[in-house]
Amino acid sequence: MSPCSRLALALAAAGKRAISSAPRNSAVKDSLPKLAVTRRVEDSQPLLIKEIAAEVVARISAGHAVVNLSQGVPCLPIFKEAEERMVNFLREGHLPYSHVAGIWSVRETAAKFVNHFYGTDFTADHTIITAGGIQACFNTLALVVESKADVVLSTLPAYSLYQAQTSYFGGTFAAMTSGSDGRLRPEALHAAFDEQRKAGRRVRCVCLCTPNNPTGVVMSRQEVEELASALDLELAREPAGFLVLLDEVYLGLHDGAHVSLLQVASEQLRRRICLVLSASKGLGAMPGARAAWLTVGDKALVPEMLKVQSAVSANASTIAQVGLEASLAHCMSDPKVLQQVHDYYSTRIGFMVEQLNSLGQKYNLGVLCSHPRGAFYIWADFSGLTAVENDLQLQRLLLDRGVAVIPGSAFSISPSLKMLRINCARDDMEELQTAVRIFDETLAGLCGSS
Missing domain, CATH: 3.90.1150.10 (Aspartate Aminotransferase, domain 1)
Known part of the structure; x- marks a missing residue:
C-alpha cells in the first residue's frame, strides 16, 4: 500500500472515531425540521x-x-511530458492562483492547438481554461438559459449532463429526432426549431457531441456541411440568436475521418460556436486533473463567462493547467x-x-x-x-x-x-x-x- 493510501485510511479511521465519540443530543436532532432546499436543486437529478x-x-x-x-x-x-511538467511545478514550492481564465501561456497553447488541428485563427483571448468539460458546458449554458422559455436542443442518445444542467438553470431540454447513432440531419434540426416556435419558446443553445458520446459515430464532411447550412438558416430566423455547444472532448480517438462543424462554419456560425475540448480522453488521459478549455467563437462573450466561472470555481487547478499545456504541446509536436x-x-x-x-x-x-x-x-x-x-x-x-x-x-x-x-x-x-x-x-x- 502506498503512503498516500495508508494516510487516507488513517484519516478515515480517525474521522470515524471522532464522530462516534462526539456527544449526541437526540432531542435536538429529532426536533430539527427538514431543510427546505431550492426547487432548482430538488428537481435536479443526479447523473x-x-x-x-x-x-x-x-x-x-x-x-x-x-x-x-x-x-x-x-x-x-498520462504523457511523460505532462507528468514531468506537473512534478517540476510542484517542486517549485508554490501553488498560486492564476487568472480566472487560466495561465496566459496555457491559454496561448490551447489556442494554438485548436488552430493547428482545426485550421482556425483563435487567440488566447478566445480561450478559457476550465475545471473539466462539465465547467465548460456550465459556463456556456449559464449565458443563455434562465427560464422554461429557454430551450436547449440535443440529439439523442446524448451525455445526460446537457439535460441536467438545463434543468438546473430552469430551462427546457428538448431532443432533436436523429438516428439511433446520434447523427443530426438538417430536416430534424428545422423541425425541432419549428416545434419550439409554435410552443412560444426560443432555442438558446444547440448541443452537438462529436465524435458522439455514447455511439462513437463521426459525421462525414457532406453531413457536417449540410448541418452548418441548416444552422445558418436558423440563425437568420432567430433575432435573439443561440449558441452551439460543440462538445468534442473525444478528439484524438477518431480514425482520421472526423470533420468538425468549426472547420466548415460560416463567419456568423463560427462566432456562435463554443468549442469544448479536454485532456481527459485522447489528448492526455488525465480525467482526474479536470483539465479542459473553452474556445469561444465570439471573444466578447469571454468576460461574461468569466463572471460565471469566478462565482463557481474561479481558476482551474494550476497543476492541471501546466499538465494540459504540456500534453497539448506534445500532441502538436508529433502527428504520430x-x-x-x-x-x-x-x-x-x-x-x-x-x-x-x-x-x-x-x-x-x-x-x-x-x-x-x-x-x-x-x-x-x-x-x-x-x-x-x-x-x-x-x-x-x-x-x-x-x-x-x-x-x-x-x-x-x-x-x-x-x-x-x-x-x-x-x-x-x-x-x-x-x-x-x-x-x-x-x-x-x-x-x-x-
Missing part, C-alpha cells in the same frame, strides 16, 4: 453515470472482483502521438466487437455492435433480449456477476431499448476476456445455453 461509477468503486473497495467497463476513463498513462493513441484503443475495441457479435450469433440476438470511429467504447444493442425488460435490469445482472457497464438510459433514451455503453479501455487484455466470459454466462442464463 446516472456518476452513481454507477460510485457503486463500482464501493464494490471494488469492499473486495469484490469487478471488471470496470463503465465510466469513460482511459487506461493509457494521436495515431498511436487511436491504434492502442482500436485493438481493444476490435476484440470486444468481435467477441460480442459472436455471442449475439450464439444466442440469436443478431449483430450487437459495430466498431466506433471516434471512441474507446462500444454502443451495444441488446433489444433482442426478451428475458429482461430494460437496460437497467441487464446492467444490474452483469454488475452482480462482476462486470460494470453503463445502461443506455444514462444517455437520455428509453430503458426499453436495452442499449449498453461498454468501455474497452483496459490495459490488461485478460480483463476484457473476463468480461466476455461474464457476458456469455449472463446471456446463457437469460437465453438458455446454446
Whole structure:
C-alpha cells in the first residue's frame, strides 16, 4: 500500500472515531425540521453515470472482483511530458492562483492547438481554461438559459449532463429526432426549431457531441456541411440568436475521418460556436486533473463567462493547467502521438466487437455492435433480449456477476431499448476476456445455453 493510501485510511479511521465519540443530543436532532432546499436543486437529478461509477468503486473497495467497463476513463498513462511538467511545478514550492481564465501561456497553447488541428485563427483571448468539460458546458449554458422559455436542443442518445444542467438553470431540454447513432440531419434540426416556435419558446443553445458520446459515430464532411447550412438558416430566423455547444472532448480517438462543424462554419456560425475540448480522453488521459478549455467563437462573450466561472470555481487547478499545456504541446509536436493513441484503443475495441457479435450469433440476438470511429467504447444493442425488460435490469445482472457497464438510459433514451455503453479501455487484455466470459454466462442464463 502506498503512503498516500495508508494516510487516507488513517484519516478515515480517525474521522470515524471522532464522530462516534462526539456527544449526541437526540432531542435536538429529532426536533430539527427538514431543510427546505431550492426547487432548482430538488428537481435536479443526479447523473446516472456518476452513481454507477460510485457503486463500482464501493464494490471494488469492499473486495469484490469487478471488471470496470463503465465510466469513460482511459487506461493509457498520462504523457511523460505532462507528468514531468506537473512534478517540476510542484517542486517549485508554490501553488498560486492564476487568472480566472487560466495561465496566459496555457491559454496561448490551447489556442494554438485548436488552430493547428482545426485550421482556425483563435487567440488566447478566445480561450478559457476550465475545471473539466462539465465547467465548460456550465459556463456556456449559464449565458443563455434562465427560464422554461429557454430551450436547449440535443440529439439523442446524448451525455445526460446537457439535460441536467438545463434543468438546473430552469430551462427546457428538448431532443432533436436523429438516428439511433446520434447523427443530426438538417430536416430534424428545422423541425425541432419549428416545434419550439409554435410552443412560444426560443432555442438558446444547440448541443452537438462529436465524435458522439455514447455511439462513437463521426459525421462525414457532406453531413457536417449540410448541418452548418441548416444552422445558418436558423440563425437568420432567430433575432435573439443561440449558441452551439460543440462538445468534442473525444478528439484524438477518431480514425482520421472526423470533420468538425468549426472547420466548415460560416463567419456568423463560427462566432456562435463554443468549442469544448479536454485532456481527459485522447489528448492526455488525465480525467482526474479536470483539465479542459473553452474556445469561444465570439471573444466578447469571454468576460461574461468569466463572471460565471469566478462565482463557481474561479481558476482551474494550476497543476492541471501546466499538465494540459504540456500534453497539448506534445500532441502538436508529433502527428504520430494521436495515431498511436487511436491504434492502442482500436485493438481493444476490435476484440470486444468481435467477441460480442459472436455471442449475439450464439444466442440469436443478431449483430450487437459495430466498431466506433471516434471512441474507446462500444454502443451495444441488446433489444433482442426478451428475458429482461430494460437496460437497467441487464446492467444490474452483469454488475452482480462482476462486470460494470453503463445502461443506455444514462444517455437520455428509453430503458426499453436495452442499449449498453461498454468501455474497452483496459490495459490488461485478460480483463476484457473476463468480461466476455461474464457476458456469455449472463446471456446463457437469460437465453438458455446454446
